[in-house]
Amino acid sequence: MTAADVVFGALGLVVLGAAVLVVTARNVIHAALWLVVCFGALAGCYLLLTAEFVAWVQVLIYVGAIVVLLLFAAMLTRAPIGPSQDLDSGNRPAAVVVALAVAVTFGTLLVQAFRTSYVDLHRVAGSGGGQPIGEAIFRNYVLPFEIASVLLLAALVGAIVLSRPEIGDR
């Protein structure tokens, strides 16, 4: 049990608590704001795992862009500002059972498989900065990078077409 374990455990508690609040909050806006806490603490987890570049991309894209998009969607669909009782459907008990089954299955599997594995953080320090990640992307993963850019373009065009229904009428 090192200091990194303790800090990671504390951040993990924040992540899990915020995640539970995201899926149980009675208010869509509050759920989106708890999502910010969850993603921010996850960025801290990435920093502890020496993945600095991924951590800052997480802050920029998830906290900065995706949560804002979700808040816009909640606003445009006229989400009730106050607490609402109809956020949850009738299959909550089944959802609890399935989620517990998933947690127990994955937990047992991972504990059995990786109980004794140890990450030597000192030996990987510095491997998650902008330069090593950029070298890895543009040397070994150029094709997935280009495919991701085409995918983003397609998603952009699709979102524009979907949200402008008058295009088809002219």
Next chain:
Amino acid sequence: MHLIVPLLLAALLFAVGVYGLLARRNAVAVLMAVELMLNAANLNFVAFSAYLRDSAGQVFALFVIVLAAAEVGIGLAIVLLLFRNRGTVAIDEVRSLADADPPEPAPAGAR
């Protein structure tokens, strides 16, 4: 750091996401649960990247973030279209793909 700590956190986060996906009724809240599940996968990528001393995990975590951005953009466009055409974002009220229901009249401008 023990590898099991981030892996267990990712598994529990994924389970919370599964619960939200199944239990939520508002389509925007369902998208939030999907984001939680994607982040659980990302945490696994980053943890194994540190464990195996290979930057491939972090590269694919970045690709997952890009995918999540595309997914949430398209998803929110669909949710907005649904709200414009039906006036609701409750996913259990949208059942017109079932055979038994009579076709609902679509408002002008909808496709």
